[in-house]
Structures are given as structure tokens and as C-alpha cells.
Amino acid sequence: QLNQKHMINLVLFGKPGAGKGTQAQFLKEKYNLMHISTGDVFRFNIKNGTELGTLAKSYIDKGELVPDEVTIKMLQEEVEKNSDADGFIFDGFPRTAAQAEALDNFLESKDMSVNATIALEANDEILIERLLERGKVSGRTDDQDVVKIRNRFDEYNEKTTPVKEFYEAQGKFHSVNGIGTITDITERLTKVIEGLK
Numbered sequence: 543q544l545n546q547k548h549m550i551n552l553v554l555f556g557k558p559g560a561g562k563g564t565q566a567q568f569l570k571e572k573y574n575l576m577h578i579s580t581g582d583v584f585r586f587n588i589k590n591g592t593e594l595g596t597l598a599k600s601y602i603d604k605g606e607l608v609p610d611e612v613t614i615k616m617l618q619e620e621v622e623k624n625s626d627a628d629g630f631i632f633d634g635f636p637r638t639a640a641q642a643e644a645l646d647n648f649l650e651s652k653d654m655s656v657n658a659t660i661a662l663e664a665n666d667e668i669l670i671e672r673l674l675e676r677g678k679v680s681g682r683t684d685d686q687d688v689v690k691i692r693n694r695f696d697e698y699n700e701k702t703t704p705v706k707e708f709y710e711a712q713g714k715f716h717s718v719n720g721i722g723t724i725t726d727i728t729e730r731l732t733k734v735i736e737g738l739k
């Protein structure tokens with residue numbers, strides 16, 4: 543299932559708090575991949591007071607998705623900036639069917655493709671616990687109250703679930719249990735990735 547350039551391009555999928563960012567840190571080292579987290583890019587822009595940051599903040603603070611047009615453009619720029627990478631981990635993107643289609647078309651134009659989308663599965667109670675805990679130390683405004691967290695889950699259920707169907711139809715969707723130690727979960731992900739080779 544690897545593409546012409548023998549790259550590994552992975553989409554890490556899952557609800558807020560599922561462990562996408564945590565696992566990406568390990569996988570990027572192991573497979574020498576460029577990690578692109580759209581949430582991190584937005585937070586970087588917010589911190590630096592850019593125009594994009596101001597716009598993104600107005601959505602993120604409410605636990606809503608940033609509009610597709612803005613997010614897709616930003617993601618494409620991040621890929622372009624790292625065009626010499628051996629492959630990518632897309633973390634937090636795509637989050638809507640329109641984003642998934644845009645990613646496919648964009649990668650195809652570069653003779654690349656998504657090899658696999660791997661979902662980290664965990665129940666809402668565990669996710670809420672993890673996010674509230676993180677909110678205490680990280681200062682992330684969207685982690686600090688249950689109403690915002692639940693809104694992020696609602697956005698996921700409504701807008702992001704179709705992304706699963708999009709990749710299932712391509713035979714590229716995999717899921718692993720996202721509960722357990724971080725090391726155990728990395729092993730589960732590694733098994734899926736090794737199966738792609």
C-alpha cells in the first residue's frame with residue numbers, strides 16, 4: 543500500500559484527548575516522519591498574535607472547528623514547507639469530509655497519498671478526565687470546562703465521523719484501543735504500520 547515515493551503518510555484519528563499528539567511524538571522518531579498537528583499550528587499562531595491566530599482563536603475558544611477553507615490552506619502550506627520529508631503524520635487533520643477530499647487531491651498532485659488512517663479509540667469519560675487534567679497545567683482554554691469539551695465531542699460526532707467512512711471506503715481505516723499505557727498503545731500502532739509494508 544505504499545505509494546510511488548515509498549513514503550509513509552499516516553492520518554492519526556480520534557476524539558479530543560485520544561492521544562494523537564502523544565503517539566505522534568513516538569511514531570515520528572521511529573519512522574522519521576514530519577508531524578503536522580493543525581491544533582499546534584493554530585496555537586502557535588494564537589501565541590504569536592497573527593491574523594490566522596486571531597481568527598482561529600474565535601472558534602477554538604468555543605470548542606468549534608475552524609472553517610475548512612482556512613484550515614486546508616494552512617495544512618497545504620505546512621506540507622509545502624516540508625516537501626523534503628520522508629513522510630507525514632497528519633494529527634487533527636482531516637476533520638471534515640471536505641478536508642479529507644482536499645487532502646487526497648492535494649497529495650495526488652504531489653504523487654503522494656495517505657497510506658493509512660489509524661483511529662485511537664477511548665470512551666468519553668476517560669477523554670474528559672485526561673483533558674481536564676491537561677487543562678490544569680497547559681492553560682489550553684478549550685480544556686478547562688466540560689461544556690467546551692462536550693462541544694468538541696459534538697463537533698467530532700457531527701463533522702468528523704464522515705471522515706471515517708471516507709477512509710473505510712478506500713480500505714485504509716484501522717483502529718486500535720487507545721486505553722492503556724502509552725508504550726502499549728505505540729506498539730499497537732506500530733503493528734498496524736508494519737502491516738502496511
Ligand code: AP5
Binds near residue numbers: 605613635727
Ligand atoms: P487539536 O489540538 O487537534 O485538539 P484535539 O483534537 O481536541 O486533540 P487534543 O490535542 O486535545 O488530543 P490528542 O488526541 O492529541 O491527545 P493528546 O496526545 O494531547 O485541536 C484543537 C482545536 O483546533 C479544535 O477544537 C479546532 O477548533 C481546531 N482545529 C484543529 N484542527 C482542525 C481542523 N483540521 N479543522 C478545523 N479545526 C481544527 O493527549 C491528551 C491528554 O491525555 C494529554 O494530557 C496526554 O498526556 C494524556 N494521555 C495521552 N495518552 C494517554 C494514555 N495512554 N493514558 C493516559 N493519559 C494519556
